[in-house]
Amino acid sequence: MLAEIITIGDEILIGQIVDTNSAWMAQQLNDAGIRVKQISSISDDRQHILTALAEASNRADIILITGGLGPTKDDITKKTLAEYFGVGMVESKEALENVNRIFAKYNRPLLEVNRLQAEVPENCEVILNKNGTAPGMWFNQEGKIYVSMPGVPFEMMYMIEEEVIPKLKTTFTLPVIIHKTILTAGEGESFLAEKIADIEDALPPYIKLAYLPKLGQVRLRLSAYGDDADLLKQKIDEFAARIVERVGINVVTQEDIPLEKALLNMMIEKGLTLSVAESCTGGYISHLFTQHAGSSKVFLGGAVSYSNQLKESLLGVKDETIEKYGAVSEETVTEMVAGALKNFKSDFAIAVTGIAGPDGGTPDKPVGTVWIGVASARQTLVKKFTFSSKRIQNIERSAMSALSMLNTLLKEY
Amino acid sequence: MLAEIITIGDEILIGQIVDTNSAWMAQQLNDAGIRVKQISSISDDRQHILTALAEASNRADIILITGGLGPTKDDITKKTLAEYFGVGMVESKEALENVNRIFAKYNRPLLEVNRLQAEVPENCEVILNKNGTAPGMWFNQEGKIYVSMPGVPFEMMYMIEEEVIPKLKTTFTLPVIIHKTILTAGEGESFLAEKIADIEDALPPYIKLAYLPKLGQVRLRLSAYGDDADLLKQKIDEFAARIVERVGINVVTQEDIPLEKALLNMMIEKGLTLSVAESCTGGYISHLFTQHAGSSKVFLGGAVSYSNQLKESLLGVKDETIEKYGAVSEETVTEMVAGALKNFKSDFAIAVTGIAGPDGGTPDKPVGTVWIGVASARQTLVKKFTFSSKRIQNIERSAMSALSMLNTLLKEY
Structure with a gap:
């Protein structure tokens, strides 16, 4: 069983947003035994939409479409679908009730453009949108399934999980x-x-x-x-x-999970806690851990010590250490990681200090110079890295290197 | 002038990775006056690659291809391109020198699979890969340009910025x-x-x-x-x-920049500083700010006070406040934001405490309950939000609401 995903909207094609919806949908489809043949991002353009639908229907049995369902004039997916199927539009009673419910909830007047959101091609089954005003639409055209959904991630996600996947499972025998x-x-x-x-x-x-x-x-x-x-x-x-x-x-x-999640799992199993002292990673390592449910069992928190003053007041780094060796140095990171262990009372700690760039580099310490310390009460591991000139890359690579060092320390624990 | 982007690799189609490359490439192309007609993600499959190339060449003048250039057996882009153009493979001297240079740098032996990376279709111009072993390839086939690049973001980015865009500008007169x-x-x-x-x-x-x-x-x-x-x-x-x-x-x-970057710009202009006290957002707000170059002019840092103990020790939240009202309460967030202002000595502070979920909710305080405080020495704004049951959404919405509140306070400052 093959599926194809079409995302409609100029914002992806001009690079204003990253298409995260498609990856998520692809995961859900794969988990259900449906292989994704192609993902296409196309523009809010009638002819382009018609061509993409025709091409996709040649390759796939299931076509999931997101985007272009808003109340504004640049949103033309719905009427283009009606044209593709050669049908007219009708007002859906249940979609209109949903629009009314949402406007009543927020106590706002219903505008004509909002009422028009309840209009759908007459050959579709409406998929209720619990989180927004644009209805989803399910079409069965000669055995091929087309589903049109809003591009707003949490509106689309709810529809896929609660409506689309279950309906696909009853419609097809899935490999x-x-x-x-x-x-x-x-x-x-x-x-x-x-x-x-x-x-x-x-x-x-x-x-x-x-x-x-x-x-x-x-x-x-x-x-x-x-x-x-x-x-x-x-x-x-x-x-x-x-x-x-x-x-x-x-x-x-052997699980398909991110590195930090694997580390959290190891630490939960061993009953260990973690804190961080982040300078150049600026909260990114904390965010990596805390995005995962259950992280509070391991992760106590920490300091984002961007300024030297906070390195001293929160982590107890000595003024003379920063004076003598600089904020980006083996000595400073060693005091940072020791300070985190002590002040935050965790079993393990991670400390990172570096020059993320693009400014702030010197001949001795160019942009991309990063010191990382990882420690437990028993053992401290400190390493210097020299990454690139790109800020975001330096933040990500610093974080991943710190996680890799924590993995080493945990394996040896 | 129309371009099309093709990303090759099953990892996108099974949803294992999000395609961030395409959005970035689309931005670069648009900035150069090249409109992106379609972005397609396809599988590491010979026939699928051939079809996608043919379809794209019907719609566009420039076809940028990423992925499938690694040294391993699942990477078939290069030989499929040779088949598409009907040519053989040759070893590129400059590509081989590059591979040798990289292996010498890391002091590792050159394997046969790595040497094969220097082989390219005989009709291409090699685009040097300063950051990796797989060469980029530029094809001019009857006036249409095809460029094949590795899928590793920083390898591809360097090629686009330094080689591909400048070459396109000399090849075409761009609208x-x-x-x-x-x-x-x-x-x-x-x-x-x-x-x-x-x-x-x-x-x-x-x-x-x-x-x-x-x-x-x-x-x-x-x-x-x-x-x-x-x-x-x-x-x-x-x-x-x-x-x-x-x-x-x-x-x-009126700039096309993220909300937090607009706030940083406003604060730089006014010479103001900021600190944060993050509980349920777990470092995400800090990360949003610190990913931007120049954020250290404004952002001093802060606490990721995931545990109650750290709320007390780092922010001076009173034990009895948490006892009486709970960690997620108006009283606690008010003390958190005041503690951040005082302890981190910033002009403005943001504090967030909430239940991100999926666990930890109660009938009184369901998952998605978030208290946000934003303060300056003159004014404190505290609001309660009720978001969804989804952890990542709750983190993102909390952060965006906090930023929006900071915007209000800054406008009134």
């Missing part, structure tokens, strides 16, 4: 796709490939292996396609086990 | 596209549309207006297409000025 991901850290893509070359060569044709490198980590993803879930699972587990054994200590986890 | 964005906060999309309906109706056909709503903000984007840059600029400025006047106090900035 099985199983993915298994092995997260590795500290070894490059080609060295991993060399290490497991013979295992890769032995893979049956229905299992594919992909290497996904990112910021010092490589994910090895095995994907199996077929009908027999038990057989696929057994085979994929067998090959995963061989790879894990071969790759050894560079394996972080 | 002009001008965008102007007005960032508004605190008013919904349809109310804004109603307010400016007559201005929108008066727009000439070569100027389009789009509404981009997100988390309590709406961006109004005017786009003008043509040849005469001065005329387009004059016209777009004229209409922008009319909209800004009409929308009034809900306008935050």
